[in-house]
Amino acid sequence: MTGVDTKDATAVAQQGLPLLRRRPQRPVHLTVTVVLALFVLFALPEFMSGYYTGYATLVAIYSIVTLGLGLLVGRVGLYSLGQGAILQIGAWTGARLLFASGQPYPVVLIEAGLVTMLIGTLIGLPAIRLRGLYLALITLMMAGGITVILATVNFPNGGGGFTGYNGTAVHIPPIRRPSIAGSETAYFRYAVVVALIMFVLVYLHLRTRPGRAWAAIRQSEPAALAAGINTTFYKLWAWALAAFITGVAGAVLAGQAQYLYSINFTTQDSIVLLAVALMGGVYNLWGAVIAALLMQLLPAFLQNLGLSYAWLDILFGLGVLQVLTTAPAGLADQFPKDMTRLGRLIMSRIRRPARDGAT
Amino acid sequence: MIEIENLTVRYGGVTSLDALTLVFARGTCGLIGPNGAGKTTFFNVLSGFVRPASGTVRAFGTNLLAMSHFRRARWGVRRTFQTEQAIEELTVYDNVAMVASPLRGAARRADVLAAIEYAGIDASPGTRVGTLGAGQRRLVEVARAVAGKPRLVLLDEPAAGLPEQETQHLAEVIRGIPEYAGALTILVDHDMSLVSAVCSTTAVLDFGKLIASGPTAAVLRDEHVMRAYLGTAEV
Numbered sequence: 233m234t235g236v237d238t239k240d241a242t243a244v245a246q247q248g249l250p251l252l253r254r255r256p257q258r259p260v261h262l263t264v265t266v267v268l269a270l271f272v273l274f275a276l277p278e279f280m281s282g283y284y285t286g287y288a289t290l291v292a293i294y295s296i297v298t299l300g301l302g303l304l305v306g307r308v309g310l311y312s313l314g315q316g317a318i319l320q321i322g323a324w325t326g327a328r329l330l331f332a333s334g335q336p337y338p339v340v341l342i343e344a345g346l347v348t349m350l351i352g353t354l355i356g357l358p359a360i361r362l363r364g365l366y367l368a369l370i371t372l373m374m375a376g377g378i379t380v381i382l383a384t385v386n387f388p389n390g391g392g393g394f395t396g397y398n399g400t401a402v403h404i405p406p407i408r409r410p411s412i413a414g415s416e417t418a419y420f421r422y423a424v425v426v427a428l429i430m431f432v433l434v435y436l437h438l439r440t441r442p443g444r445a446w447a448a449i450r451q452s453e454p455a456a457l458a459a460g461i462n463t464t465f466y467k468l469w470a471w472a473l474a475a476f477i478t479g480v481a482g483a484v485l486a487g488q489a490q491y492l493y494s495i496n497f498t499t500q501d502s503i504v505l506l507a508v509a510l511m512g513g514v515y516n517l518w519g520a521v522i523a524a525l526l527m528q529l530l531p532a533f534l535q536n537l538g539l540s541y542a543w544l545d546i547l548f549g550l551g552v553l554q555v556l557t558t559a560p561a562g563l564a565d566q567f568p569k570d571m572t573r574l575g576r577l578i579m580s581r582i583r584r585p586a587r588d589g590a591t
Numbered sequence: 592m593i594e595i596e597n598l599t600v601r602y603g604g605v606t607s608l609d610a611l612t613l614v615f616a617r618g619t620c621g622l623i624g625p626n627g628a629g630k631t632t633f634f635n636v637l638s639g640f641v642r643p644a645s646g647t648v649r650a651f652g653t654n655l656l657a658m659s660h661f662r663r664a665r666w667g668v669r670r671t672f673q674t675e676q677a678i679e680e681l682t683v684y685d686n687v688a689m690v691a692s693p694l695r696g697a698a699r700r701a702d703v704l705a706a707i708e709y710a711g712i713d714a715s716p717g718t719r720v721g722t723l724g725a726g727q728r729r730l731v732e733v734a735r736a737v738a739g740k741p742r743l744v745l746l747d748e749p750a751a752g753l754p755e756q757e758t759q760h761l762a763e764v765i766r767g768i769p770e771y772a773g774a775l776t777i778l779v780d781h782d783m784s785l786v787s788a789v790c791s792t793t794a795v796l797d798f799g800k801l802i803a804s805g806p807t808a809a810v811l812r813d814e815h816v817m818r819a820y821l822g823t824a825e826v
Contacts, residue, residue: 444681447681451679452676454640455676456689457660457664458660458664459691459735460664461689462661
């Protein structure tokens with residue numbers, strides 16, 4: 233029928249077979265990831281002081297937030313400056329539910345995620361029609377609005393009514409933690425497990441139909457439409473997924489902080505989130521972890537060294553410039569490359585004297 | 592069979608398609624004309640990217656214009672673009688599998704692999720498209736266009752920028768599409784040797800108007816067409 237060589241074609245079909253069995257593409261990466269996760273869960277808490285355990289818990293929580301942001305920016309091409317506000321909604325909802333009911337913790341996390349997803353999607357519905365700078369502006373305005381609303385309503389502190397806020401309370405009860413994770417160390421492990429589940433959730437999305445659709449939308453919306461992909465639906469799906477996991481992260485944050493005050497949440501957080509997400513790398517799931525380390529562990533280091541937080545603003549500014557000019561895929565992409573280059577340089581230095589001796 | 596009646600498209604003051612009435616019957620049909628003749632606009636109307644000012648398009652009895660673009664793809668409209676649009680970060684398999692398909696499960700996977708095999712892509716289905724050359728990427732787009740039971744395949748300058756040998760292979764592939772996929776195929780290209788090698792019938796547009804249509808050889812020999820739109824001698 234055509235000029236296609238049948239032998240070639242059969243070979244192609246045979247090569248296609250392992251793909252269908254869905255073998256992990258990079259078993260080495262999988263092993264490294266599992267070993268690292270086990271290390272973080274079991275060994276790391278033994279080394280850390282209480283000071284760093286609290287910050288490490290924040291890293292786990294914020295890695296979920298930057299994961300969601302990375303999904304939007306890197307995989308779909310939606311620039312959101314509103315993820316900090318989405319996190320606030322999750323934290324507020326989580327805190328309210330934890331005060332109001334004795335439901336098991338995982339149930340509360342899922343409920344907070346779903347409520348946040350609903351609100352986030354409703355807000356996203358009009359915003360999703362915009363792209364680039366305009367979407368970023370709209371989401372920033374939205375973040376500002378939500379921050380103001382939550383500052384007026386106040387975060388729940390054990391009071392009654394819808395808001396759960398009692399302005400005259402003298403004794404404020406802490407937000408409860410799961411019975412199995414009362415201590416700082418146990419709660420750190422709990423947060424890491426939640427983060428791992430969220431990473432797996434996103435990973436499964438990326439490896440299946442939504443991931444393909446997002447990749448198509450990011451590179452070429454016309455091609456996606458021509459292939460029959462409902463681009464609005466899949467963009468909204470990404471938006472909803474990011475809001476869901478960010479909501480879950482917010483509820484974990486409520487249990488970590490135990491006392492929530494609106495003064496701790498600023499609109500600026502949303503901007504910093506985008507900056508660190510870009511620096512970490514939005515095209516790689518590791519980028520989310522690096523971003524969270526930059527955002528939460530770096531300030532802890534600075535404080536430990538007695539340096540001012542203001543250095544961070546300068547550092548993040550330079551970091552974003554670096555991303556824009558030389559490393560579009562962030563540290564998650566650049567760091568391994570630089571290490572390989574360094575390794576090669578060292579190896580060539582070691583080998584050269586031997587070769588010189590031989591000639 | 593696709594029947595176009597009185598199709599008019601305007602961009603501001605420019606009339607890109609002017610009361611076009613045309614029938615593509617079966618097999619592989621060519622659509623040619625100088626730059627700005629309205630060929631791509633015509634494809635954009637069929638695939639839903641442009642809303643016409645007036646006119647009707649009936650494809651196999653269905654009113655195409657009543658459907659949104661992604662629903663047309665699900666109905667069976669496939670198109671490739673002038674600038675190749677294979678998705679770089681996905682594998683060859685996923686690039687083809689992303690197309691809407693009535694098939695499910697194993698049948699769908701077999702259909703995708705068959706389309707890759709049919710297009711004759713010289714790489715394993717697990718290869719990332721970003722690592723392929725221009726010719727292979729074009730074939731990935733063609734494979735995507737023939738997967739998932741298409742009814743109407745629109746190819747917009749698929750041979751642009753390809754070397755002679757790859758164009759020949761592409762010609763073989765395009766010529767076989769009606770038989771392989773059972774789809775009516777419309778080819779827009781500036782390469783007249785490709786059009787005459789592949790298309791049984793050809794229509795010629797100029798300034799949004801149909802100026803000739805019929806068997807390809809006769810249309811290309813039409814002195815009026817040659818002089819006005821193809822230059823003089825070469826064909």
